Amino acid sequence: MNGLGLTIAVPRGALLKDTLDRLDAIGVDTTEVRSNDRKLLFGDVGVVTMRPSDVPTYVEAGAADVGITGKDVLTEQPERDVYELLDLGYGACRMVLATMDGPDPSAEALRRLGVMRVATKYHKTAAAFFERTGRQAEIVEVKGSVELAPLTGLVEAIVDLTATGTTLRENNLVVREELFVSTARLIANPVSHKLKAAAIDAMLERLRAA
Amino acid sequence: MRPPIHPIPSGTRDVLPDEMRELRAITEAVRGVFERDGYGEVWTPALEYETVLGRGNGAPPAYRVFDDHGEVLGLRTDMTIPIARVVATRYAAAEPPLRFCYFAHAYRAVRPHRGQMREFLQAGIELVGAPAPHGTAEALTVLCHALDAAGLRDYRIGLGDASLYPRLLAAFGVSDEAGGPLLDALVGRDFVALEGELGRLGLDETDASLLLRVPQVRGGPEVLAGAQEPLAAALGGLRSVQELLAPEVAGRVIFDLGLVRDLGYYTGAVFDVYDPALGAPLGGGGRYDDLLGRFGRPLPAVGFALTIDRLHIALTGEEHEGRR
Numbered sequence: 241m242n243g244l245g246l247t248i249a250v251p252r253g254a255l256l257k258d259t260l261d262r263l264d265a266i267g268v269d270t271t272e273v274r275s276n277d278r279k280l281l282f283g284d285v286g287v288v289t290m291r292p293s294d295v296p297t298y299v300e301a302g303a304a305d306v307g308i309t310g311k312d313v314l315t316e317q318p319e320r321d322v323y324e325l326l327d328l329g330y331g332a333c334r335m336v337l338a339t340m341d342g343p344d345p346s347a348e349a350l351r352r353l354g355v356m357r358v359a360t361k362y363h364k365t366a367a368a369f370f371e372r373t374g375r376q377a378e379i380v381e382v383k384g385s386v387e388l389a390p391l392t393g394l395v396e397a398i399v400d401l402t403a404t405g406t407t408l409r410e411n412n413l414v415v416r417e418e419l420f421v422s423t424a425r426l427i428a429n430p431v432s433h434k435l436k437a438a439a440i441d442a443m444l445e446r447l448r449a450a
Numbered sequence: 451m452r453p454p455i456h457p458i459p460s461g462t463r464d465v466l467p468d469e470m471r472e473l474r475a476i477t478e479a480v481r482g483v484f485e486r487d488g489y490g491e492v493w494t495p496a497l498e499y500e501t502v503l504g505r506g507n508g509a510p511p512a513y514r515v516f517d518d519h520g521e522v523l524g525l526r527t528d529m530t531i532p533i534a535r536v537v538a539t540r541y542a543a544a545e546p547p548l549r550f551c552y553f554a555h556a557y558r559a560v561r562p563h564r565g566q567m568r569e570f571l572q573a574g575i576e577l578v579g580a581p582a583p584h585g586t587a588e589a590l591t592v593l594c595h596a597l598d599a600a601g602l603r604d605y606r607i608g609l610g611d612a613s614l615y616p617r618l619l620a621a622f623g624v625s626d627e628a629g630g631p632l633l634d635a636l637v638g639r640d641f642v643a644l645e646g647e648l649g650r651l652g653l654d655e656t657d658a659s660l661l662l663r664v665p666q667v668r669g670g671p672e673v674l675a676g677a678q679e680p681l682a683a684a685l686g687g688l689r690s691v692q693e694l695l696a697p698e699v700a701g702r703v704i705f706d707l708g709l710v711r712d713l714g715y716y717t718g719a720v721f722d723v724y725d726p727a728l729g730a731p732l733g734g735g736g737r738y739d740d741l742l743g744r745f746g747r748p749l750p751a752v753g754f755a756l757t758i759d760r761l762h763i764a765l766t767g768e769e770h771e772g773r774r
């Protein structure tokens with residue numbers, strides 16, 4: 241176990257490297273995590289690694305005391321009963337509404353057909369966004385490359401996460417609206433937040449200083 | 451031959467004899483404590499008129515039906531509102547304090563998961579006509595007795611005050627309208643959003659940092675001491691409860707200055723029950739000094755409910771810990 245006595249859920253993927261750098265900076269030794277990308281549970285340092293979208297599941301159930309994941313994941317899982325403690329600042333990307341370049345096909349669909357079709361992996365985020373902005377949208381949930389959907393005529397628009405915009409540009413898509421900017425967040429289980437208050441506060445303190 | 455499949459609604463489940471024996475052992479132990487401490491058990495209908503449930507400002511009913519006269523009925527979401535109705539209608543002239551307990555199912559449209567079904571059994575008490583701080587201290591004491599009797603070992607009680615943060619906001623001149631998003635962030639357990647909302651208010655920097663720091667404070671009685679105004683005044687309610695607690699109860703309490711509960715009717719002390727063997731609270735309660743007035747009999751009141759399924763899971767978890 242790490243010096244804090246906390247089990248930490250760490251996201252694999254784009255947030256992994258920055259997360260491990262931060263953990264190193266606050267005194268959690270991540271050498272073993274870096275050297276082994278097949279192993280998932282590192283009991284000696286109190287780290288478990290998983291997909292970012294699984295982090296709230298483990299933290300809510302108390303299988304991990306704290307975890308790090310993107311705001312995009314938290315927005316898509318609003319029902320999770322976890323504390324959001326700190327904006328870690330890294331992993332910045334934008335949740336955007338994008339369509340094919342040229343005249344906006346989603347505006348035309350809305351005007352003439354009353355409903356726009358939108359492909360996304362973030363169906364709750366997208367549905368809440370269109371509800372908030374008073375537009376009728378049919379959400380088409382896809383699992384793979386969202387960019388394909390408007391190119392084939394499946395939908396008029398997509399809601400997706402973009403860091404640099406390169407993939408959008410390569411597929412002739414342009415950003416029409418920005419929903420929010422997502423960064424990495426530290427979250428905590430509500431019971432651990434009370435019963436391990438000193439450890440969690442110490443971790444927060446060190447992360448703020450790091 | 452394959453057995454026939456007759457599904458049951460999402461969020462409900464059957465309890466079979468092995469589990470039932472364990473649940474019974476828990477409820478019998480808890481019932482013994484409630485009866486001994488003077489809380490008489492009541493039953494009320496699972497279905498109430500929607501207008502009665504709505505009067506209480508609690509969670510809206512998740513399941514509604516029409517009766518044969520076209521009236522809208524709702525399945526109760528907790529027992530606090532039905533008992534408030536009972537007190538106002540059946541005990542209209544009775545001398546307070548009144549003590550009731552219940553073992554009853556409540557119904558909510560939650561995402562069903564471990565320890566949280568849509569139909570769930572609660573055990574709890576309502577202490578009506580006993581104001582703070584004595585009523586609150588009595589409820590906390592009964593709560594500890596009940597958990598001890600159930601055999602739970604490592605539980606703690608988080609104790610906060612629903613009026614604390616609104617009082618601080620008022621003291622710093624934040625209007626109800628401007629304070630709404632702050633309370634929403636607090637209920638959503640989102641301190642990142644709280645910090646953002648505080649930044650938007652254009653408060654004095656020390657005031658803003660206090661409003662961000664205070665709801666993250668939790669710990670022993672030391673967190674109630676040494677505060678300056680206006681925080682010291684806002685902590686007065688919690689201090690007066692703390693002074694009344696017997697050592698075995700006080701030792702279980704974690705003061706949590708950010709604790710809020712999502713039901714609208716809480717007015718003062720609020721509390722949650724935690725156990726290291728479960729990642730979610732086993733139950734909770736608090737003061738609802740305005741609720742009875744909405745039913746026509748203004749009396750201060752306090753109560754709590756334990757979710758029996760969660761208590762059972764925590765007891766099983768502690769058993770496993772003990773074996774390790």
